Amino acid sequence: MELRHLLYFQAVAEELNYRKAAERLYISQPGLSRQIKQLEELLGVQLFERDKKHVELTVAGVYFKDEVDFVINHLESAKNQLKLIDSGKVGELRIGFLGSASNRVLPDLLTKLNSEQPLITTSLEELSNAMQVEMIQKDKLDMGFVRLASVPDDLVMKPVLRDSFSLVVPESHPIPVQDFKSISQFRDDSFILFSSDYSNYYYEQILSICKDSGFSPKIRHKSVHALTIFRLVENGLGVAIVPTSLKEGYDLKVRFMEIPGIPQFTELSVIWKPVNRNPALIKVLPLI
Amino acid sequence: MELRHLLYFQAVAEELNYRKAAERLYISQPGLSRQIKQLEELLGVQLFERDKKHVELTVAGVYFKDEVDFVINHLESAKNQLKLIDSGKVGELRIGFLGSASNRVLPDLLTKLNSEQPLITTSLEELSNAMQVEMIQKDKLDMGFVRLASVPDDLVMKPVLRDSFSLVVPESHPIPVQDFKSISQFRDDSFILFSSDYSNYYYEQILSICKDSGFSPKIRHKSVHALTIFRLVENGLGVAIVPTSLKEGYDLKVRFMEIPGIPQFTELSVIWKPVNRNPALIKVLPLI
DNA sequence: TCCATTGATACCTGCCAGTTATTGAATACT
DNA sequence: AGTATTCAATAACTGGCAGGTATCAATGGA
Numbered sequence: 001m002e003l004r005h006l007l008y009f010q011a012v013a014e015e016l017n018y019r020k021a022a023e024r025l026y027i028s029q030p031g032l033s034r035q036i037k038q039l040e041e042l043l044g045v046q047l048f049e050r051d052k053k054h055v056e057l058t059v060a061g062v063y064f065k066d067e068v069d070f071v072i073n074h075l076e077s078a079k080n081q082l083k084l085i086d087s088g089k090v091g092e093l094r095i096g097f098l099g100s101a102s103n104r105v106l107p108d109l110l111t112k113l114n115s116e117q118p119l120i121t122t123s124l125e126e127l128s129n130a131m132q133v134e135m136i137q138k139d140k141l142d143m144g145f146v147r148l149a150s151v152p153d154d155l156v157m158k159p160v161l162r163d164s165f166s167l168v169v170p171e172s173h174p175i176p177v178q179d180f181k182s183i184s185q186f187r188d189d190s191f192i193l194f195s196s197d198y199s200n201y202y203y204e205q206i207l208s209i210c211k212d213s214g215f216s217p218k219i220r221h222k223s224v225h226a227l228t229i230f231r232l233v234e235n236g237l238g239v240a241i242v243p244t245s246l247k248e249g250y251d252l253k254v255r256f257m258e259i260p261g262i263p264q265f266t267e268l269s270v271i272w273k274p275v276n277r278n279p280a281l282i283k284v285l286p287l288i
Numbered sequence: 289m290e291l292r293h294l295l296y297f298q299a300v301a302e303e304l305n306y307r308k309a310a311e312r313l314y315i316s317q318p319g320l321s322r323q324i325k326q327l328e329e330l331l332g333v334q335l336f337e338r339d340k341k342h343v344e345l346t347v348a349g350v351y352f353k354d355e356v357d358f359v360i361n362h363l364e365s366a367k368n369q370l371k372l373i374d375s376g377k378v379g380e381l382r383i384g385f386l387g388s389a390s391n392r393v394l395p396d397l398l399t400k401l402n403s404e405q406p407l408i409t410t411s412l413e414e415l416s417n418a419m420q421v422e423m424i425q426k427d428k429l430d431m432g433f434v435r436l437a438s439v440p441d442d443l444v445m446k447p448v449l450r451d452s453f454s455l456v457v458p459e460s461h462p463i464p465v466q467d468f469k470s471i472s473q474f475r476d477d478s479f480i481l482f483s484s485d486y487s488n489y490y491y492e493q494i495l496s497i498c499k500d501s502g503f504s505p506k507i508r509h510k511s512v513h514a515l516t517i518f519r520l521v522e523n524g525l526g527v528a529i530v531p532t533s534l535k536e537g538y539d540l541k542v543r544f545m546e547i548p549g550i551p552q553f554t555e556l557s558v559i560w561k562p563v564n565r566n567p568a569l570i571k572v573l574p575l576i
Numbered sequence: 577t578c579c580a581t582t583g584a585t586a587c588c589t590g591c592c593a594g595t596t597a598t599t600g601a602a603t604a605c606t
Numbered sequence: 607a608g609t610a611t612t613c614a615a616t617a618a619c620t621g622g623c624a625g626g627t628a629t630c631a632a633t634g635g636a
Contacts, residue, residue, distance in 0.1 A: 017582085082333050318617095319595070325615090
């Protein structure tokens with residue numbers, strides 16, 4: 001059985017007249033007759049009742065017409081949908097992001113995406129730098145927001161936000177912003193950092209900030225979640241060094257103080273795999 | 289486009305290897321290559337990613353595979369229904385059921401069906417929860433008996449039997465029914481459970497029963513068949529926790545003891561797809 | 577009675593699905 | 607490194623069948 005049989009059957013079932021159906025299908029009437037006969041043989045079921053002048057659907061034929069209509073329509077819509085997916089108009093984008101990603105960049109992207117490509121859906125997952133790289137390489141993720149100095153050859157990286165570092169202290173901390181001259185003023189405080197296995201590069205950078213100031217920080221706590229770090233700071237368990245952009249978006253009793261006179265900075269970057277053929281990714285890349 | 293293209297596409301999408309797919313289809317590999325190429329041209333969409341050694345589905349291809357599976361299955365079932373209608377029967381109902389389904393519910397339904405809709409025939413298949421959901425979605429099954437907390441949006445679920453949990457022990461087990469106060473009395477026994485891939489929800493529930501009683505069960509064996517589990521218990525290889533309704537219907541040297549004082553219960557539910565067009569299903573739904 | 581219109585039959589033909597033989601490239605095996 | 611193996615694509619051929627024309631047999635309206 002072929003789709004041809006079904007389309008011919010549809011036409012005859014609607015016209016109930018071989019000549020007219022054949023005309024509509026742009027084929028000859030004898031050809032149509034034969035195809036319908038063959039369909040009936042293939043199915044082992046009589047679909048039409050002919051009485052030398054009139055054509056009528058049998059009970060089985062009525063049922064089959066319904067099903068054939070359904071299948072043909074479904075196939076037609078699948079073909080259309082397929083085109084949309086292929087052109088990237090609809091699709092899903094799997095995005096990974098760092099817990100220390102900005103509170104601005106990701107929402108901005110999603111907003112832009114929503115207005116310019118409303119049929120592209122997203123799935124978001126908070127993951128470490130290393131995990132994002134691995135998952136993008138394995139095609140389990142389309143795009144990631146990371147803080148890394150470099151990525152493997154098969155990925156590309158594009159910086160999206162350059163960030164200075166800020167010290168985060170409890171609101172009640174005795175040293176006020178205007179007196180903050182050097183990070184070494186906090187050499188005796190406990191420090192709370194992002195875990196090194198979460199982002200090793202990031203961890204090293206923060207250590208180098210302290211080292212440049214001539215001390216090695218007492219690291220009391222480590223966490224992978226920005227919010228957890230802030231809560232710990234809030235409760236007086238220590239001070240933290242984080243990207244300045246994290247200042248926005250949280251409502252906490254902590255004070256952000258940009259660290260003066262240091263060369264270190266951090267860049268939030270988007271990474272992806274150029275050979276990833278997800279059409280949705282190709283549509284989204286120009287937006288970043 | 290013809291059905292031939294779709295069937296060939298299915299085969300290649302499953303094998304991801306032209307040679308093997310061609311073998312399975314009993315045609316030559318070059319012929320298959322050409323037909324797939326032609327299908328891609330007809331659709332105007334690339335379905336496979338080839339790199340001189342490996343064949344992979346594109347994103348669009350993954351979508352299309354799903355749709356093609358659905359259409360082919362639907363058409364297949366329509367053909368079968370058609371034969372039944374033509375031969376005077378109303379239709380066939382394909383029912384899936386869990387190994388841990390009750391011994392009462394399914395026979396009851398079949399008896400009722402036999403008296404009220406004698407022209408509807410049934411085919412029964414024992415399948416896991418996940419498999420039933422998938423097959424119903426793909427129109428390979430009309431109705432399923434499952435134990436699940438929820439089902440995908442395109443299916444509906446109706447509870448048919450609320451069941452408590454019972455402990456199953458060998459007849460010779462030293463703790464008699466009247467002394468059974470808590471499951472924690474069996475903390476040192478080995479446990480035999482339904483496999484978690486058979487029904488994850490179910491598995492978790494049993495673990496939670498033990499956890500609530502303050503211990504974590506030593507799981508020695510897992511099986512997907514109720515009878516296997518009972519045989520293992522019978523032979524002293526451990527104890528099992530199963531729905532109480534399984535008590536009936538087996539003739540075994542085991543003792544069922546309802547677990548006292550626990551909130552957990554399990555519901556056997558019927559699931560089906562509302563848009564399923566099988567006329568037999570529509571006749572049967574009011575009976576449940 | 578004649579004619580218009582129906583679907584079925586007989587026979588023909590050109591296209592294309594499927595074949596075999598081969599290439600070329602990438603991987604696995606010495 | 608060199609050889610064997612395995613993959614998909616290409617080229618050239620062919621046979622079957624979809625679709626064509628011509629025609630028939632029947633029905634029903636004048």
